[in-house]
Amino acid sequence: MKNKKEPALHNKRRKNNEESKWGYIFILAPLLVFIIFTLYPIIDAFIISFKEFKPLKTEWIGLDNYKNTLKNSLFYKSLINTVVYTGLTVPLSMALSFVVSILIVPLTKRKQNFYKAAYYLPAIASGVALSFVWKWIFDPLPSGLLNRLVALFGVNNQNWLGSSKTAMLSLILMALLSSHGTSIIIYIAALLGIDNTYYESADIDGATFFKKLWYIVLPLVKPTTVFLLVTSVIGSFQVFQNAFLMTGGGPDNATTMVGLLIFNKAFKYFEYGEASAQALLLTAIIGIFTFIQFKLTGDNVEY
Structure with missing residues (x-):
């Protein structure tokens, strides 16, 4: 009986893993949209806030923009x-x-x-x-x-x-x-x-x-x-x-x-x-x- 249950349990776990994999694939698209259009601009804005924009290059000025x-x-x-x-x-x-x-x-x-x-x-x-x-x-x-x-x-x-x-x-x-x-x-x-x-x-x-x-x-x-x-x-x-x-x-x-x-x-x-x-x-x-x-x-x- 033990040998018969193990393949069934293995198949069930495999099926659950495949379903989980598809779930992650489906949420990948909105996650990428969030990262590209929301998270990245926020991080970039945070970095830019410590710089001064110039035509040829930007200069790191620390907290001067906040001051x-x-x-x-x-x-x-x-x-x-x-x-x-x-x-x-x-x-x-x-x-x-x-x-x-x-x-x-x-x-x-x-x-x-x-x-x-x-x-x-x-x-x-x-x-x-x-x-x-x-x-x-x-x-x-x-x-x-x-x-x-x-x-x-x-x-x-x-x-x-x-x-x-x-x-x-x-x-x-x-x-x-x-x-x-x-x-x-x-x-x-x-x-x-x-x-x-x-x-x-x-x-x-x-x-x-x-x-x-x-x-x-x-x-x-x-x-x-x-x-x-x-x-x-x-x-x-x-x-x-x-x-x-x-x-x-x-x-x-x-x-x-x-x-x-x-x-x-x-x-x-x-x-x-x-x-x-x-x-x-x-x-x-x-x-x-x-x-x-x-x-x-x-x-x-x-x-």
């Missing part, structure tokens, strides 16, 4: 602009997305699909095309849509993108009115995943809509909220397109974000070493904010 960045007042201003932008857009966008999701869930399946598609449309539209639309909305001339709207309330024409007082608010307004599609779809999926028995029990106890919202919905969608909060903050700290296309960072650097500052350093002034140092500092800042968010909001959250 110059930490002494640069524009870096701190861009960081403050980014924090202000993030602090206003992320919580307001999440609140609006949650409210819209609550309103969409009771609708029929066909209406749900219509509204999800309508809200998600800006996410797949060209950022350049959307920027042209928003530039028309913020047009300082009386023909601008926003100026025509505020004129109804007796407000004079405003140079929304050309004034340091309103440029940042204009970018925030643009973000609040055009970037909810992904959050809404994720929130709707989370809300539809809540078991109806919770609501039935709450109805028996005579719970109001707001009590259901507070004691049932919010705790059960907390993992989704934490996920959206973390990813939204990370994305907002890397904001570039809106500032670049709408204001170019002006006026007087009022809308210069860290992402735009890094872009200008690298591709406008060709200071690749300092740009890499700023990018790595931004990465560290995002990591710290992410860690704090998980510590403050991630308790008792399972994914």
Whole structure:
């Protein structure tokens, strides 16, 4: 009996080894993509951050790029602009997305699909095309849509993108009115995943809509909220397109974000070493904010 079991055990191990081999082969492609397009650029940027770019060669300068960045007042201003932008857009966008999701869930399946598609449309539209639309909305001339709207309330024409007082608010307004599609779809999926028995029990106890919202919905969608909060903050700290296309960072650097500052350093002034140092500092800042968010909001959250 022992001799009969050994070949069977050997064949089983051989089959498992072949299956494992194919598994490694299948994950090799995404692993190579990650190494080539993510890991290698990070390592290369780390090395470049200790160098000064020159036309014929680069020179090793140690921590000078980091020191110059930490002494640069524009870096701190861009960081403050980014924090202000993030602090206003992320919580307001999440609140609006949650409210819209609550309103969409009771609708029929066909209406749900219509509204999800309508809200998600800006996410797949060209950022350049959307920027042209928003530039028309913020047009300082009386023909601008926003100026025509505020004129109804007796407000004079405003140079929304050309004034340091309103440029940042204009970018925030643009973000609040055009970037909810992904959050809404994720929130709707989370809300539809809540078991109806919770609501039935709450109805028996005579719970109001707001009590259901507070004691049932919010705790059960907390993992989704934490996920959206973390990813939204990370994305907002890397904001570039809106500032670049709408204001170019002006006026007087009022809308210069860290992402735009890094872009200008690298591709406008060709200071690749300092740009890499700023990018790595931004990465560290995002990591710290992410860690704090998980510590403050991630308790008792399972994914």
